[in-house]
Amino acid sequence: MSSTEVMECVSDYVLPGLAEIEAAAKLVYQHMPPTPQYSWPLINQRAGAEVWVKHENHTPVGAFKVRGGIVYMDWLRRERPAVKTVVSATRGNHGQSMAYAGVRQGIRVVIVVPHGNSREKNRAMRALGAELIEHGEDFQAASDHAVALAAEHGWHRVPSYDPRLVTGVATYALEMFRACPPLETVYVPIGMGSGVCGTIAVRNALGLRTKVVGVVSSLAPAYALSVAAGRVVEHAVTTAIADGVACSKPDVRALAAIQAGADRIVEVNDAEVEAAMRAYFADTHNVAEGAGAIGLAALLKDGGAGGSRVGTILCGGNVDSDVFAGVLGRAVKE
Template sequence: MTQSVDITGPAREAAQLVRKLFEPTPCARNDHLSQKYDADIWLKREDLTPVRSYKIRGAVNAMSRARAQDPKLDLFVCASAGNHAQGVAFACRHFGVKGVIFMPVTTPKQKIEKTKIFGGDNIEVRMVGDYFDDTLASAKTFCDDASGYFLAPFDDVDVIAGQASVAVEFMDQMTDAPDVVILPVGGGGLSAGVVQYLAKVSPSTEIYFVEPSGGPSLAAAVTAGKPVTLTSVDSFVDGAAVAQIGAIPFSALKQVEQRQLLTAPENRICATMIEMLNIEGIVLEPAGALAIDALQDLKEVIRGRRVLCVASGGNFDFERLPEVKERAQKYLELKKYFILRMPQRPGALRDFLDLLGDTDDVARFEYLKKSARNFGSVLIGIETDHPKNFERLFHKMDQAGLVYKDITNDQALSEFVL
């Protein structure tokens, strides 16, 4: 299926190396998901590393290897707005070396502060560029001028070997080898490491790869036969929304078949995040929920089989929770927005409210235009507890002769007015 490279030795060495920092992350059967999908589903909880993502593994392994080759090396540089920055910061403090971490000026304050906490006095954070490409260019220029070591987030063989330690652990932790493994894909470091390791220790295991719909860089590369740059990327799934998959990871993934490639819609990912939070108490970031979200696309494939999902990260800023909840409600069709031509007469609003059901709730009401003499344009948001309630509501609105437009899934219009 994929290029056969014996990564077992480096991966096991990396697993032993990270043991100096933290115990193996939990890997256990999840009863809720197993019952829901009629399968034996296990979760590898990379959201429970010290930096709440698997990125610490690659950073620690690559830094250790680089220092073994050059013991005088004491300056590491990276560019990241998220988990990689935190992993590098933690590794710098662990090894007692200096790190300079470049982050876009648009990086949320929470991520900046966590990076500083993990690195302490060993790191310096530099805020450069509105866009990541500018940040990356500045980081590489500085690294060259300062004769530092640039620690790439995924396009590095030692980083990939470090990420492969995830597979070393779950293969040791599971009672039997998994029939199916589901992996989230961003730059490809985790996928490349796990694929190469399993090719040697469990070649019969089927592997599926999940990318966000707004950034399917692996799928694009497989189609083109080489890494290509996506023309646009939806940054919502910031831990996996990568414009181009790494060249080194792709060398291990280039023989992946189209049937193994899955894309997860961003709004559906939000529904999965809310489900795992409400039912299991598990906090996942959007990228961390990718593998679990894909279970619904594979329900016929996985029925009755042993499945391992990598929950890759839990660095979630709860200030984003209202947005995640909103997007989840839209996907589940429990919330809709529409523009209504409201008659400009006394009692018109009451007449509309009388059309609502017992579980329908007005979440937003805003006049967009009230200058018309007979009618005004109103933006209305409605929440309910079952999708069929909207069928009933729209039927009543049609019978009442109301003119309206559902803009819930009209991206251009909803972005302008919501």
């Protein structure tokens, strides 16, 4: 897709407005309370700035994705009542979201994960009621298989990026921007793009001047490359720790919204992500998965470029015990 075609998507694809997001928030709060946002003194000292952390690791599934799942499944129940089975692909948090919300609507949820996926995320999805299928060596292979299953069985395919998912997850940004003092910059992880697009939507809807900085792994750089090129650029994923942002093929609608609304993209490597995971645990005693810590990693790498009052999203805490133990065990004097 060319840069012209991407920019055409900007005009075709409209991010949700304030009324839509507030309506989504009312629906979300039927299932969970707002999550907290704290400014931790030790994080502030480490960053040399006033840092506000949005704790999406405190949702019922330990990640922000559940907000989008609640909104999507409610829409499906109302608008597609004939749907009995849905299928989607995930590395974990999206699948937990689908299971949490879908089962509550009486919908069968089938989730495709790649071989070698997080054991504990797999267990959590099954505990929430999902049926798991392992296929392929990475997320893209799992996603392609989900598409094939939907076509073969007539199941409803839940995408990894959808306007309804964006509207749902935007509710965390609404909470954050309304609860925090004015933020100069907010650092938001980019997986498939719903979180950063939801943040941009709320920033725009509230008329704020806050800069939104998207964060990717340097070992999963597809969105960074795509923003730089002005078109969708696919790239292999090799990150060993940030599986929640392991995107190899960006969504063109998300790319268009990011190009229009994000200030810039910051890339961080696995060592920087692991250091941020240790920082969260040492300074706040919160567990962050790799994708959950990637925003803090970028904030720290930025060295004050974001300003004196900044925010970031701890978007998930679902990391396998042995993986987290290894991260802590690799601690050096930081």
